[in-house]
Amino acid sequence: MATLYIDNKPYEFEEGRNLLHTCLGLGFDIPHFCWHPALDSVGACRQCAVKLFKDENDCTGTIVMSCMTAARDNMRISIDDKEAHEFRAEVIGFLMANHPHDCPVCDEGGECHLQDMTVLTGHTYREHRFKKRTHRNQDLGPFVHHEMNRCIACYRCVRFYRDYAGGKDLEVFGWHDSVYFGRHESGVLASEFAGNLVEVCPTGVFTDKTFRKHFTRKWDLCSAPSVCVHCSLGCNTIAGQRSGVLRRILNRFSEDVNGYFLCDRGRFGYEFVNGSRRVRTPLAKKGRNQKLEPLDRSAAIKRVAELFSSGRPVIGIGSGRASLESNFALRQLVGPQRFFVAESETQHSITTEIVHALRRTPASRASLRDVAKAGAVLVLGEDVTNTAPLLALAVRQACRTAALTNAHGLGIDPWNDAAIRETGHNVRSSLVVATPTLTKLDDVATTVYHAPPDDISRLGFAIAHALDGSAPAPRGLSPEIEAMARGIARDLAQAARPAVVSGAGSGSASVVEAAAGVAAALYKVNHDACLCMSLSECNSFGCTLLGGRDLTAALDAAERDNAEAVVVLEADLYRNCDPAIAGALLTLPRNVVVIDHTLTATAAMADLVLPAATFAEASGTFVNNEGRFQRFFSAIAPQAGFAPGYRWIAEILSVVGPEAPRWETLDDIVNDMESRVADCAGIRAAAPSASFREGSQKIARQSFRASGRTALLANTSVAESPNPADPDSALAFSPEGIQAPREQPLVARYWAPGINSVQAVSKYHGDPPAALVKGEAGADAAENHGAKAPAAFASHASEWLVMPLHHIFGSEELSMLSPSVASLARSALIVLNPEDAAKLSIRENDAVEVSNYALSCACVAAIASWVTKGSAALSVGRPETQGLDLPEWLWIRKAGAP
């Protein structure tokens, strides 16, 4: 610990950061704009001036920019110094000279960093007599609204968009007084992380366009800590609602998971919660072919309970979309033997393989932070930008580790961003992208290899063999690939903290085996190696811990046992398996009960639909791809019609069996689960229980400024009702309680006195609890070596190996119910090799039919040379391509052709 004298008072601090960061961490408010904790310093805005003194006898001092000055031991500075204060006021006066008189109609108002800083410096009146500069705005797509007049030219947007996230289409134009931040022309921002501009921009130039449609000020939002449901990474979010409408998603800082950023699917996919296809009351059919009609809640529960008295078994199908608690409750309801997971046979084998690989690997399991710090990264078979976008952002940061090391050698401080980028132009860490499809990481990769999954797998096995001679070598490898494998192996072995990244996206179990093999082999030569794999859904990992089997097994069981009913929990079976299997599962049993929040194709087939709560209305736990238990909390108070899945099941259980456990609250289920399922040990550590109090108070979901309490519902009744109770968490639906909790899992909003913007995050230091799924004890790395490399890809005469093509906007089920995300989704695409296209006489944008024995789907052609001859890539997760279990050998023909 070193000592820093601020205004003649000593403070202890850790060296290694700049003065600004250190002072903010010590609780001081220094105005700043261009500095951001993730983007570091460039010293552009001149706002964070402080006085630096030589020693205690120096009373003149010099003004320095605190973001560009390293904090060193025995340094003496003054923040309150008159000259420094005047300097800062002068600077903000200049910044405000052209800032428009917009705050009442600006979405940033009330959570604006510029507002906070203006108040902080004491600037009140514009002294500039001349006219204000104006700019024309651009339409930047459905997510981000552009209002260029408000810009103060801090350069944070381009630094994030280009330097940090690798985007290319946002640029700064013009010079001196007329700099313009935007695209070369109106159009959708191409980066998947464009939504972060909303949080990065210190004022209202970039605002959330979806939030604008149901705009509410920050102080009126009732928010809760949440976890993103749109991929398996489980980014920490803050969900804000008002009047039962989910208004927006913000990033919740988590050092290990998502840091300061979210992807656009996570940020803007939330609108499904408010969607028109939501089910909000129980629905039931009188007969199989009749319509679903609303039903009383107790009648619905009674009807489900009756199914259990028939004596015939009931099948339960859980899903990776539902919380761990709901899945566990379903497993308890139907029994572990009759609990299945909504995954096809292949999907299930891959998910299980990944979970086993992660739990057994001798290398460490990598969090996103570990990936971002990796000295070398091997991406094997996974298009992370489209399946787990934030993992791609982490991989992109990993490319800079070499530049950081280089800068360190030159004596450059690690926060000195501009200098590091300047010196690191030609220094790039090793990044190998070996995937079946083109990825957005190709531009920063040192090695790129696109081939069908089996060839990717073979490359993986080759690398593993090159690292560890005892690992099996693939047969018949070409010399180039072998040389490539040796090169990759050498880079990985030599790098500090190398990471292997893979996932379920390729649809190939052998790719996963290969990645696990590389990690195991790498560990033998480099103990810092780590392994990161993405899964298909937000709780796939958790669902696997409960040990259900796949849908084919479920159908077998239903036929064999003559099932009375099937209970489907938050899953659309048609999305996850062959429609023939799904159809049989939904027609064979006498009754179909679906617990879901949206009227999916499966729910439409049900005899009874119990409306489930979404992540915004329920509390629960997800296990992310790393095996991290993460609790999400309801932002919207429970309502009469619907309830969390586990609550429905708890109510059914209380009717069905008197010996059933009494689950009153979420904590009851969590405790029960921890005692019954060994693999779920540690779930309780995910977040404080409902009885947790900070200073005898609950944590407030609403800000103390929350307004309209006596008017918001006065149109229905002028008599005010009490705040809803929340038995499931330590958070209260009220402005009364702790506003800024110390526990990271309970942070419902970033706010500090005087700092109303999201920049208040720098005042929070709570680390998330280490609630990780334990590794599988006694597992031997050698077990993985039982896996064999597949044979090399060989094209067929009349069939094409169609590989999955993931789209960040379009492949995920729930985000597609969000109008903004759906507007960016293109129709299903098939990408063909030019030679194959010529052979089939298919041109770009032609309508194409892809089919197997049972199915046929229509899609649009695209032609790209990265596709290996004899293979093709087809959009997954689209309604047109549902039911296909890619990769699969399919027939391709031009629509209308014979």
Next chain:
Amino acid sequence: MAVDTESGRAMNQTLVMAGTIAGVLAGVLVAASLLIWGERRLLAVWQDRSGPNRVGPLGLGQVAADVVKILTKEDWIPPFADKPIFVLAPMIIMTTTLLSFAVICFGPSAVVADLNVGLLFFLAMSAMGVYSVVLAGWASNSKYPLLGAMRAAGQMFGYEVFMGLSLMGVVMCAGSFNLREIVLAQRHLWFCVPQVLGLVIFLIAGFAETRRLPLDLPETENELVAGYHTEYSGMKFGMFYVGEYVGVVLVSSLITVLFFGGWLGPWLPGVVWFCIKTLVFVCFFVLCRATLMRPRYDQLMSFGWKVLLPLSLANLLVTAAVVLVRGGQ
């Protein structure tokens, strides 16, 4: 026949007596209740307002409205109170003040009981009234009433002394305790002239005895909530309330009788003169309320014992000397 005549006269006398009693009782009560309205109108007049003028002509219906209200209000006895005494206390004050009117002579012959110790009877009754207040405060069994009662006890017992002493000058001048004779003794000169000091002292003591502003220390609403009657409601409170106004009328009548020649006056009948004079003093009571502020309790007590007592004693001595000298001639 003589017996018959005797009994007839006795019968007649009884009827007249009953009529007088009824008349006095009705008159006093009506006057007291009108005073509730009258005081509010007068206060309003002196504060540049209008006062209650909405119910009935001139707002007189307000009296009826108030009576109806007070009779229909919930009569609540607190569970912690000493119930019998709590109920008894307001009755005492009404009884004693009304009984005092028995000796007041409204006209040459309009008197209920022409006692030769009339003035002493009034003093006795007024002393009894203290019990009502003290018992009310005690029986309420709560802190503000008790504080009020303690103040009332100190204030009323003290001022009782000067009241009695201040009247002795009048008694000496008239040579009688009989109020009729006191009035008759003022045929040539009202006692307000020779006994001006006695008048002032009696007036001040009268304020204290009736617990009227500015000497309403026992019920100071800004310190003691409502003093001794804090816990009272409904008609029990009404009795204290009306009792206060009856007291005002009583003291005003006594001033008229003792210092301003009672019914004496030219042209008009005696009763009318009496009423006019009494009304003036009633108004004076209200004017004092509208003008003067309340002293502190210690100021009240020291003023009583250190100023009024010596003054009344001096008045007594001087009067005695004058009477002695005159009698000697």
Next chain:
Amino acid sequence: MIALVKALWTVFLHSFRKRATIEYPEKKAYLAPRWRGRIVLTRGPDGKERCVGCYLCSAVCPVSCIALQCAEDETGRRYPEFFRINFSRCIFCGYCEEACPTYAIQLTPDYEMSEYDRQNLVYEKEDLLISGQGKYPGYDFYRVAGVSIGGKGKGEGENEQPPIDVRGLAD
């Protein structure tokens, strides 16, 4: 003592003064234009709603009796989708008027709004909106704000330069 008598006399003389009170409801008191009574929403000089739904009035309201929802028309002009004041809670403090950046919300010299049913004291936008400009005629927020709305493009507001041409060389 003399002071007391003088005081009594002075008070007595008040019998002949003019009454300070007036006979409401037959006669009505004069209320200044800035009197804080019933709240209204005004319109701008162009006859359009002044309220832009900035939520400042609801935030500043000490009894939280104002609730609204902001919406935006196709030209970018903002307006309240609903605007509700619960007058059974309102304390007529006038903070909302003070906070309003567009002079939309104003308090008027009207206090005669008693109701037998509390529910009738909940006023919606239709009940609050008047057709005039109220106390501040001539003010139009959008003329001084930087945003563009229908009929006012970038740089067409008061005290604004024409928009910068990024492709130009001169700037």
